[in-house]
Amino acid sequence: MNGAESQHDVVVVGGGLAGCEAAYQLAQRGLRVRLVEMKPHKRTPAQTSDRLAELVCSNSLRGAALSNAVGLLKEELRRVGSLALRCADETSVPAGGALAVDRERFAEAMTREIEAHPRITVEHREVTEIPAERPVILATGPLTSDALAASLAAAVGAEHLAYYDAIAPIVSADSIDWSRVWKQSRYGKGGAVRGDRAAQPERAAQPERAAQPEDAAERRDDAEAGDEAYVNCPFDEAQYKAFVQALVASDKVEARAFEEVRYFEGCLPCEVMAARGEQTLAFGPMKPVGLTDPRTGRRPYAVLQLRPEDEAATAYNLVGFQTRMKYAEQLRVFRMVPGLEEAEFLRMGSVHRNTFVDAPALLGPAMELRALPGVHLAGQISGVEGYVESAAAGFVCAILLAQQLRNEPLRPPPPTTALGGILTHLGRKQPTYQPSNITWAHIAPLDPAHGKLRKRARYEVMAERALRDLDAWWAAG
Template identity: 45%
Template sequence: MKRKIAVIGAGLAGCEAVWLLSKNGIAVDLFEMKPNKYSPAHKLPYFSELVCSNSFKSMNKYNPSFMLKEEMEKLGSIVMESALKNKVPAGESLAVDRENFSKYITEKLLTLNNVKVIYKEVEDIPNEYDFIIIATGPLTSQSLANYLNKLFNNDFLYFYDAIAPIIDSDSIDKSKVFFASRYDKGGDDFLNIPLTKEQYYEFVNALKSAEKVTLRPFEKERYYEGCLPIEVLAERGEETLAYGPMKPVGFDENKIGFKPFAIVQLRREDKEGTAYNIVGFQTKLTIKEQERVFRMLPGLEKAIFLRYGSIHRNTFIDSPTYLLPTLNLKNMRNIFFAGQITGVEGYLESACSGIMAGFFLLCDLMSIEPQIPPRTTAIGALLSHLRTDVKPFQPSGIHLGLFDKKNMPKRIDKKLWIKKQEEEDFNNWFEWASKLVIF
């Protein structure tokens, strides 16, 4: 019997789900509200837009984010395919030209014969479909969020995230900064601003006293720890920044000419290096104050801001309460969720959950009880977070703490063991899964 399937949201998760379903001969209606309506952070008319950093994190083979990338590649990820085709130099990380990255995915999806794209904001769950994947992201439109909130007995959760400013390269005084990567990993990919102790303290004091965007009364401040606004970090201690995003380690002091107390790093936004993102400078300072305070940094006196830092509401559901391990609702099994709205955190993690929602839906269509990847694999570890019993439930990206280490022998190199186990267990799971599904 032919089933009607819809994916709502052509972000990182939605595109992955559509890609996998289409590859397996399943027709899909893909709903996307852009370009008719944009969230406060989305700007491009393309699918799979990267709303903040252009980085897909580490390429170090022992890093959990690398393991996730490797597993996703094996599962035929369109996000990974595009990221590798559109990468820009970024030291040991995988970073992309954001526009070409999204364009590539959009073009690929638009050529699929069995995918119909419907440019429309979805305001409730459409009832003409047999299966639906909701992948509307952390900035799900208000009307759908309200509808879902009701569906979840007003138990919908939320938190806040901040994005970092992007500076026009030509407006940076290059005589006051230097090009280098920390520990020489990756050549001249980053632009660095060394600060003396006096300059650092002057900057931190200005940050602390600067005017911030005020939240609306009902908006409780709950930040994601890995993406804290710079001014919140500054409030935590006078030298917190010098030990965090502004740490002065990994550079040749002879090249700088003095021993810096702190270093601000700017990462290329595109291959040509026409724009730079200030690393770790996500902020909720007002626009006027961002200009004043960030222009205090040597070399940025005349900085032109291509994009200001900002703060946005993020929406996610209480997955441990409402979702099955197969990413569908416990009480409406034909409704799946994917992406950051499930409480995974990050570009890769969101995309990965899109692949898995597509996979679980395919299993459902074949009436096969799916095996969940074990927690020794990166995907399994990530999905296990959505079943955590830690309350209140908060989003998380992949990290080593999520991996199952109960069979790890004592006095063994932890990283080596996790990597070896991950490879073995993923390959076993993949052997089983790839007999069912075309990746």
């Protein structure tokens, strides 16, 4: 602890990457911060060290190249004085094209910087309910304690807080083979979807599942988006059965020691559904009802649907295909999908324990709970995914809060930057909000005047624009 001074301007709860970054950035701007961390009195099941900013899973901060979205995010953080990136660079270890760190030295460096800062007081105790002090930043991470999570759920509504994270993969739009797919919403408008049940009498005769609550929301979303709402990847019977067999036989990630595998029926891993029976997916997320392939005039045997991840439709989500398959297996199996044979995966699927809120519904422009003014969220509890993204969320939250406390207009990072992409993700409404790593789909697309560029060239131009816009934003602040 940095002494007995009790006066402070901001309370930060949680000494992980987001909390430490937020505390440091606020302190650097002249604010007095009380950082509350429950270690060493209590640890989450994933933690083994009493240091701050412990990296509990991997030591990798992922790709370093600017043609990689997370590589761009790291460079942006360097340019704006991120504590986490400075300590990561100082403690890096060889990792090819990635940035990896010596975990112990990294945590030691972060702890040393935080504890030595004259405007940060570190207090070691468990926080079991949202503190009464304002402003406060909650940065308690994916394993937020049950007591604090219950307090948050009581404040925002339990339906807006999730305890398990089910993420479907995302593919780049320009890597889809558009000659093999078509756009149409299930239950869509127009004659294209009428009379298709007779196309496959052997399937139509089978009982179909009753409409679930999510179907109504799906239909409303489809009505708003028209026949641009979904891209359909059609399977014939042999393709479908081979795909199901591959899912069942695939190599899966085992649950970590601190995870209790609690799958929800509404977001089962695709391989779990496949294992329940050969036709389970065909009457679940791959049901072809209400869809007609315009090339054949018939309803396919099964369909895997893709939904736009961003307004510009530069990336697509594999609807209903959250998975625990290992990454290499995801690449192999999902490239069996017609139209995705050469797909570029911007985000891989996953299912793991995680506590996070429905950020688009709950958070305002300063990452502040609309229901609780003065309570801000940062890091994975807000719905970002990954070490670098957590630090970035802590940075952005601190910058916006500092602007608020100085009674200045909010000046968030530009949407053309990866830092701005953090806010884009937190504010982007989805049928079901899911956490995400930073992807190019979170960053504003290039002006059409740039013309058609190959993937790498496009990302390099976007990165150049991002750094140019970031420098201008930072210089003006």
